[in-house]
Amino acid sequence: MEKILFIINPIAGKKAGKNINQDIIRYLDTDKFKPHFKYSEYAGHISEIAKQALEEKYKAIIVVGGDGTVNEAARVLVQSNVPMGIIPSGSGNGLARHLKIPLTIKGAVKLINKMQILQMDAIKINNMYSFCVAGVGFDAEVSRMFQKMEARGLFSYIIACLRCFNQSKNQNFIVQTKEKEYRLNGFMLCFANASQFGNNAYIAPGADVSDGIVDLVLVKKPSYLQIPLFAYKILTGTVENHSLYNRRTGKAFEITQENDFAHLDGEPTIVGTKFTVTVEEKVLRVIY
Ligand SMILES: [Mg+2]
Structure with a gap:
């Protein structure tokens, strides 16, 4: 019998109930696996639990939470060989949705029983990890606003988007690659490992988490009239041909921005006005 650790973030989203x-024990193949449970109690606790768990030789470590929770565990598990599973219970669940992990506890646990593994990439912003989507500009401002709000969930997220939209404008970015320097102007610049932010908002349709490539997406600020079509295209994965949208790919960039902050998998953080974006190939084993 092999032991599996479930790290539960009780405040991620609303689904992770008491x-x-x-529920996990009900669906887990307990002939094969013995479940252990740990609950995070404060910011940074998930990384601490994951670090300690690596010494305790679990067969797999399963995160119950959203993209922020997944990031906290995954940044410890990279390069470790211990597979990470996800039971999605955040507000967006971008990485889980990208990997087509069921959003129900039953479906997600049944996937864990099969233990099928994908070796996925990680994006590095300076020395910090992003596994889903990172970005600067509008979406970083939204993540900042969202963090300050008391209520989580999709509704609060939409409110944060609306509030930020008025204040946010196009800014100048310099994107430096090995070969070339691009001077760009846009509303947001995203670094995508997965295809979506969460909630099926496809910022980088076609992005692949194990191709060793970062999808770099520039979006110009839409006018109010352009929002409905642009939002429709984002939500249907057809944004690629929109006039406000531009996608490049690469393995390493140096970015200059007007602000000094970014979001990594939805969590705001300071990265500076100049920062690097690189990719580490196939460093995280994930159950999918
Ligand atoms: Mg990729």
Whole structure:
């Protein structure tokens, strides 16, 4: 019998209820696996639990939470060989949705029983990891606003978007690659490992988490009239041909921005006005 650790973030989203451990036990193949449960109690606790868990030789470490929670565990598990599973219970669940992990506890646990592994890439912003999507500009401002709001969930997220939209404008970015320097102007610049932010908002349709490539997406600020079509195209994965949208790919960039902050998988953080974006290939084993 092999032991599996479930790290539960009780405040991620609303779905991770009190009795989630019983739901997990109900669907877990307990002939094969013995579940252990740990609950995060403060910011940074998930990384600490994951670090300690690496010494305790679990067969797999499963994160119950959203993209922020997944990031906290994954940044410890990279390069470790211990596979990470996800039971999605955040507000966006971008990485889980990208990997087509079921959003129900039952479906997600049944996937864990099969233990099928994908070796996925990680994006590095300076020395910090992003596994889903990172970015600067509008979406970083939204993540900042969202973090300050008391209520989580999709509704609060939409409110944060609306509030930021008025204040946010196009800014100048310099994107430096090995070969060339691009001077760009846009509303947001995203670094995508996965294809979506979460909630099926496809910022980089076609992005692949294990191709060793960063999808770099520039979006110009839409006018109010352009928002409905642009939003429709984002939500249907057809944004690629929109006039406000531009996508490049690469393995390493140096970015100059007007602000000094970014978001990494939805969590705001300071990166400076000049920072690097690189990719580490196939460094995280994920159950999918
Ligand atoms: Mg990729």
